[in-house]
Amino acid sequence: MAAITRHNNRLGVWGWLGGGRWGIERYAYILHRLTGLGILLYLLMHTVVTSLRVRNIYLWTEGGFFHQPIFRLGEFCVVAAFAFHAFNGIRLVLVELGFAVGKPIEPIYPYKTSVGVQRPLLIAVMVLALLFLLVGAYNFLGLAR
Template identity: 50%
Template structure:
């Protein structure tokens, strides 16, 4: 059986951000990765706090929560919520597109052509609006001190 020959990844990590005329969706893809990595990092720390510290009893738990209840951690938590809202809704958009929803019916390639990006764009815009609305709701809660 012939061995699979890998193509050289010549752009490396910089290709994530720039490799020519990237469209909006490509930058959403980059943001999807960055928020995913950020959420994973946070999840590991969160898991440590809610397992290692929680199992040691009330005193350690209360001391941990007291340490975390300050403005910087609250701002950090808001950023985590924002990253989650973005990652979840952008992920939903990607799944819908992967399954063929919201792409319209196939049409013959007659001028003026409608490329895939233009067909996907309304869903992209709708998701961005929804993301902004949800982030505003969480920001409201953050701002009135409910954290």
């Protein structure tokens, strides 16, 4: 019978939270996909709902189905998803154009990594996304009126 090798969970809960060998960039990748699909779904639903006005159905006005507080919360989630997607998208465009990646070099051990430049870039765009979200929250909480 083949022997079972057990490995200690050296990274512990912090490894799970921080991504361990995944890194936060991997979480950003998953979130980018989810938020992209989420705002695409919103766009489709938004188009359907607003196009109902050709039949004289106004679901989003006072007394309409979508005028309930829960949908305001939903709108805020769309703002949050957009804030993340848009700012992370700008980071992706920059990285894909070659910014913050460094010049190509021979892979000689110990290998060099661009994480040291890319991670501050990720943190910077997330700070911008958070500022954008705060403006959205200001409006959501009714403070803009």
